[in-house]
Amino acid sequence: MTSSEQWIARADRVIMKTYGRYPIVPVRGEGCRVWDADGKMYLDFLAGVAVNNLGHCHPKVVKAIQEQAARLIHCSNYYHIPSQIELAELLCSRSFAARAFFCNSGAEANEAAIKLARKYSRETFGPERYSIITAAESFHGRTMATVSATGQEKVQRFFDPLLHGFVHVPFNDAAAIEAAVTPQTCAVMLEPIQGEGGVNVPAPGYLQAVRAICDRHQLLLILDEVQTGLGRTGKLFAHEHFGIEPDIMTLAKALAGGAPIGAMLAREKYAEAFSPGTHGSTFGGNPLMTAAALAAVNALFDEGLLERAQTMGTYLVRKLEGLKAKHALVQDVRGIGLMVGMGLSIPGGEIVKQGHTRGLLLNVTHDTVLRFVPPLVVTEGEIDEAVAILDELLAAAGG
């Protein structure tokens, strides 16, 4: 058997260095646990970055993939695909949306949203109306359009010229959006809770105010729910917490229980703008991925995981608040459902590494924010276990 060390040495020779990878080689997973190539077990509080909402290798997803793989893996969007149709019906019946477009990732879903907003706006208001307002510290993906939409210099640098037509304003500042609207503006694009930007929760009234601005100026509201969607926050979609609906929503990460997929959903009025030949994807919505997604979304409901994300999220936050009371370097605990961040007064990288040694997979984002996005199937016992490890790590880190 190949050891972790051997795999890592081989990776060093052939894998592009786009990620600063940790020296861990997970080869098997079940529920909230993964095992590496040396047989070491980890408790997974990153869940593939909010992808494995159902835990690893959920039996219903595994079965759906196995059965569909044996029947038809791929055919082409030149034909109708039953599992794609059923998935669109399910997502539309559970949301504001009338139609869905399927692709393969979050970035692609956002690309599709940007293209749809621009095409609709050009055809409705004229070719000058193409600009999209997005937030500082946002993250929308790694393609050229989504890098341009992303409000983080570290993602954009090296890739000039960026796509023209994106304006960045501070998050949680509706007045800044209002002030940025010009005759060129066609849409506002936001994450309901910023993920990569440090688990930034919207201020009370913020998203409602943004919705009102969009209505007043006839702008499309695009919500990037790639990370917040599919039960992560205790609702199917995070915007449900705020009593508003977007015009376009993008999904990806957890949609197919770990299989790669993206989706862009829209109201009928806007969806109409995509006519045959105006957008597409070879693999998008293919039989295998949509069968996996159908099983994954149904499992969220069948197993009561939205409610579970709320109760376990409340439990996790209470436990982390306990650590805050004990350790001076913990600044704050924030989040909704099982999307939780803990702000530190120091960079979190070393704590993450020490967590790995102790068998806990966790993550730091925005340098100083520990991000907790465990599978929604996580138990109180597993939360206790993670918090106990974290307690020791914080003490060792100096407070």
Ligand SMILES: *Cc1c(COP(=O)(O)O)cnc(C)c1O
């Ligand atoms: C992860 C993420 C993306 C990018 O998704 P990919 O599948 O990596 O392209 C876009 N938006 C948000 C909010 C994300 O969290």
